[in-house]
Structures are given as C-alpha cells and as structure tokens.
Amino acid sequence: MESYSFDVVIVGGGPAGLACGIKLAEKGVNTLLIERGRFCGSKNLFGGVVYTSSIKEIVPEFPEVSQSPVERPVTEEGYIFFSTKGVVKFFHTKSDSQEAFTALRARFDAFLSEYALKKGLLIAPKTKVVDIILENFKVSGVIVDRPRSFKDLRPAEVKAKIVILAEGVNRLLTEKAGLVKGPFKPEEVVLAIKEVLQLPKGELEKRFGLNEKKGLAAELIGEITSGLPGTGFLYTNTNTLSFGIGIFLNTLVNSNLKPYEILERAKAHPYLHELLDGAEILEYGAHLIPEWGLQGLPKLYGNGVMVVGDAAGLVNPLFREGTNLAIYSGIMAAETALEALEKGDFSEKTLKSYEERFKESYIYKDLLLFKNLKKFLLNNRQIFETYPNLIYEIFSLYFSAQGQYKKEVVREIIRTIKRKRGLFGVLKDIINLGRLFW
Amino acid sequence: MKKSVNIDEKIGATKFFVDEEYAHLKIKSPEVCHNCLSKPCLNFCPAGVYRFSDNKLVVSYQACLECGSCRVGCPFMNIHWDYPRGGFGVSYKFG
Numbered sequence A: 001m002e003s004y005s006f007d008v009v010i011v012g013g014g015p016a017g018l019a020c021g022i023k024l025a026e027k028g029v030n031t032l033l034i035e036r037g038r039f040c041g042s043k044n045l046f047g048g049v050v051y052t053s054s055i056k057e058i059v060p061e062f063p064e065v066s067q068s069p070v071e072r073p074v075t076e077e078g079y080i081f082f083s084t085k086g087v088v089k090f091f092h093t094k095s096d097s098q099e100a101f102t103a104l105r106a107r108f109d110a111f112l113s114e115y116a117l118k119k120g121l122l123i124a125p126k127t128k129v130v131d132i133i134l135e136n137f138k139v140s141g142v143i144v145d146r147p148r149s150f151k152d153l154r155p156a157e158v159k160a161k162i163v164i165l166a167e168g169v170n171r172l173l174t175e176k177a178g179l180v181k182g183p184f185k186p187e188e189v190v191l192a193i194k195e196v197l198q199l200p201k202g203e204l205e206k207r208f209g210l211n212e213k214k215g216l217a218a219e220l221i222g223e224i225t226s227g228l229p230g231t232g233f234l235y236t237n238t239n240t241l242s243f244g245i246g247i248f249l250n251t252l253v254n255s256n257l258k259p260y261e262i263l264e265r266a267k268a269h270p271y272l273h274e275l276l277d278g279a280e281i282l283e284y285g286a287h288l289i290p291e292w293g294l295q296g297l298p299k300l301y302g303n304g305v306m307v308v309g310d311a312a313g314l315v316n317p318l319f320r321e322g323t324n325l326a327i328y329s330g331i332m333a334a335e336t337a338l339e340a341l342e343k344g345d346f347s348e349k350t351l352k353s354y355e356e357r358f359k360e361s362y363i364y365k366d367l368l369l370f371k372n373l374k375k376f377l378l379n380n381r382q383i384f385e386t387y388p389n390l391i392y393e394i395f396s397l398y399f400s401a402q403g404q405y406k407k408e409v410v411r412e413i414i415r416t417i418k419r420k421r422g423l424f425g426v427l428k429d430i431i432n433l434g435r436l437f438w
Numbered sequence B: 001m002k003k004s005v006n007i008d009e010k011i012g013a014t015k016f017f018v019d020e021e022y023a024h025l026k027i028k029s030p031e032v033c034h035n036c037l038s039k040p041c042l043n044f045c046p047a048g049v050y051r052f053s054d055n056k057l058v059v060s061y062q063a064c065l066e067c068g069s070c071r072v073g074c075p076f077m078n079i080h081w082d083y084p085r086g087g088f089g090v091s092y093k094f095g
Ligand SMILES: Cc1cc2nc3c(=O)[nH]c(=O)nc-3n(C[C@H](O)[C@H](O)[C@H](O)COP(=O)(O)OP(=O)(O)OC[C@H]3O[C@@H](n4cnc5c(N)ncnc54)[C@H](O)[C@@H]3O)c2cc1C
Pocket: A011, A012, A013, A014, A015, A016, A017, A034, A035, A036, A037, A040, A041, A043, A044, A045, A046, A047, A048, A049, A050, A051, A127, A128, A129, A130, A166, A167, A168, A169, A173, A192, A193, A194, A244, A246, A287, A288, A289, A308, A309, A310, A311, A314, A315, A320, A321, A322, A323, A324, A326
C-alpha cells in the first residue's frame, strides 16, 4: 500500500475517538483510527468513575457484555476532608448500583476498541500521527511515523475527507491545525499522579466494608495535597485501589514540591496510613487534566477537521465528568461527519454544525456555568488549607460536647471559626461561591 | 518533615517499552538551564526525569510518563517536547 485514503481518519483511541469511530463504523463509513499506544488504553490513565448512561450511548447492551471493563459498581461516594489531626467524612449511599462504576483505562479503552473492531472500525495501533496535511487551507489527511513501504522510508501519508482530532489533553495537532493558539498555560491544567495499589488478600473488603456488589469512590480534600489547590481520590476496584492526587500545575511549578513527595506525605496521614497499610504499588502513572474551560476552548472545527474530548478540554472535575463528555462529543462529531459525507462537503460551512450541536448540549451549558470556578479555586486557597481543618475542629467540638453547657460549645465553635477564617471571611466565601453560579 | 521518596522504585512498577534510538525530550539550550535559577523541572516532573549532576541537566527520557507537564512547566520553554515513537514509551497495564 503506497498511499492510504479514508473517508474519516480519527487521531487517538481514547473514549472520544472510539465513540466517534463506533458510530461511523456502524454506518459503514470507511474510517481509520490511529493510536500511538501499543493498544487503546495503554497510554491513558484516569480516576476513574464512569457513568453507565454514557457507555450505553455507544454500547447499548452495556453492562451485559462479555469481558466487561467494570471493576466495581459505585455504591458509596463522598468527600473526605483531611485536617492535620483527623478526617471528616461525608458519604452518600447510592440507591442505583448500576448508575456508575469504577474502571481502569488499560482495560476500559481496550474493551471499547474490541467493540469498535467488531463494528468494523479499522484501528492502527503503535502508530503516531506526526503532522497534519494542509492543502488549500483544508486539512486533507495526516502524516504518520511509519514508512510508506519497505523501499520508500519517507513517513506515510494517510488521506482523509475529514480528520477528527481525539488526541487528548496534549493537543499538539490541534495546535498545528491552527485551531488554538500555542500550548496551554500551567494554570490551565491539573497534574495528576496515581497509584494502583494492592492490599493483602481479603483486606480490601475488610477495610472498606465491601462485598462484591459494593464499591466506594471518595474525593479527598485538604492536607492530602499539602494544602495546595487540588484534590485526591480513592476508588475501589475489583482487587485493587486507585489512589492519587491532582494539583494545578502552576502551583507545583512555583512551590518546588515534588508531586510524589506530596503523595507519600498523604499516605503517611494516620487515616490513610491505616487504610493503606501493607499495600503494594502495582503501577504508578501521571496525566494532565485540562481545566482551561471555555476560556481556552479551541475552535472546534475547521475545513476538513473537528476536535473532540480532552483535546477540546471537555471536562467537569467537580462532577467527575470527562470520559462521558469525550463520548458525547465523539458522537456529535460522528453525526456531523455523516451529514458532511452525505452532502459531499467537508468545509467549515458544513462542519460548523458540530459546534452548533455542542452549544445546544449540556456540556457547553455546564462549561458556561463553571467558567469562573478555576479562577475562584486558584484565588481562594483557604478552601484547601483552612476549611478542611476548620470542618474537622468544628466536628471535634460538636462530638465532644457531652457533659458541657451547650451554649459554651457553640461559642467555642464560633471562636474557632473566627480564629481560622473570621465570620466575615466565611460569609464572603459563601457569597463568592454563590456568585459563581448565579 | 521532608522525607525523600524513591521515585525510581515507583517508576519501576510501571511498564515501559524504551526507544533507545529516539530521545523524545531534548533540552533546546543547555545555556538556558545553566542560568535557570529555580530549575522547577527537577521537582514538578512526576517521573523525576530531570536531574542535575556534574553541573549539567540530565534528561532520563526513558522514565517519562508522557504527561506533558514539562512542555509548559519549564518557565523558559527550553524543552523540545514530543511523544515517543508509536508503540514506545510508557505502557499502562491498569491506567
Ligand atoms: C487522574 C485523572 C482522573 C480522572 N477521573 C475521571 C473520572 O473519574 N471520570 C471521568 O469521566 N473522567 C475522568 N478523567 C478524565 C478522562 O480520563 C478524560 O476526560 C477522557 O479520557 C478524555 O478522553 P479522550 O478520548 O478525549 O482523550 P484520551 O483518553 O486522552 O485519549 C487520547 C488518545 O489519543 C492518543 N494520541 C494522542 N496523540 C496521538 C498522536 N499524535 N497519534 C496517535 N495517537 C495519539 C493517546 O495515546 C490516547 O490514547 C480523569 C482524568 C485524569 C487524568
């Protein structure tokens, strides 16, 4: 094969690219998905909690599938506030155990890619797209790091009517296509590191009070990030734990702290120390989370090109949305591509309908709603420093109030708030938080 | 209470297919590193890829987790950043 040509080429085999590929393959569109990893999922890492409803959009029979990527249903989820002295936990038990589940990307993405292959999608793994081909102001294909043939060692070209960029957070090709100006800034991303941990046999169920139908997903706030703006997570898988922290990259760069030292410090906290005692590290990894929001949103389409998923920055960390948004955007791009193929027009004019679909979706409305959140979090460090400690102290006073005149206890609580943040400060924080949404 | 953490041990748990022929991370100008006072890359890189020894910045690209932090975290944009070639680099079993 000297030259390759497809209707659609998708760059990246994460949930965005695979969702898009499944939808196109189902309609019989001649589509190639290119993935640089050895298999889909091998380069990816997340928390991760996935919402069943989003998977059903591409795999309707889910979760009744063979080789299911489900680790555990999420039956209990909540927040743990870490003070230096102890923790306060807020947990909610879910009534519907099918709604959300924990997963690991190397298995989850591989599951989707197996499904996509069955639907007829062509997937080229171990292949990196190094550039896009621009002809007459139109993206008309990609260049890969494979030779054209045994004799011709120049990088191969793959032509396409439409190129869909599902390349994830490090959106090098989106930059090359001119859809966004230059790289993102350190304050626009969170650096997350994660460990997959294995407890001694039987301990996972024992320490977390689980059986095979139960699973836990906890977000961790406070001392866990040494007070830096960010959070931690602790999720239960079938036989392992996913544990990690995420911190805004700019604060890491400025603080000169090593992320893995912060992680180790977190593990040494008495609460986690007891939970994780004896755990073996099966894997350690790192990944960025795009938090540029609408401010940093690339142009979502151009002549012959569309951008989906993390490459566009479609995440909502507060609600653990990313995978689902990647899937939805992949589907919207697929619908747009089908429309364009029918029309036989791949120019901006036709592909603009992808942006229109996006703007009508809740993804856009949510991004709009949360557009000032990142700035708020970066400018209000007390959320990560002062409040977790404050919450802990308030509850300590409350739970040790027995045998005391309760008015004194309330006074002591108010004194503590005054000391830590000031009544006015708390009021201001509440108003500012409210202002974000109204 | 700074405890030093052995990052090599953590990295050792993760699977890599090292490309011995292509270093995907390159320092554009050693001069710039020399004049860079805070050298944040020595700290923020989650894989400890950047180290300073013999008055020189050493880049162990073999341990890179391809997160992309150093592409934008180096205050002087002094790192030429690329992904490893297709099929090489980190390869998660769990993720
Ligand atoms: C620590 C962490 C925790 C998270 N937790 C959650 C969670 O609990 N729930 C949730 O829903 N979301 C979570 N997310 C977010 C979620 O993982 C992402 O939003 C989602 O994976 C985005 O999917 P994507 O397909 O757009 O990108 P990716 O999954 O990043 O996929 C991009 C793919 O493109 C490939 N690629 C890139 N460049 C090239 C190239 N040049 N050539 C060939 N291939 C290329 C990559 O190898 C990769 O496979 C989390 C993320 C992180 C980092």
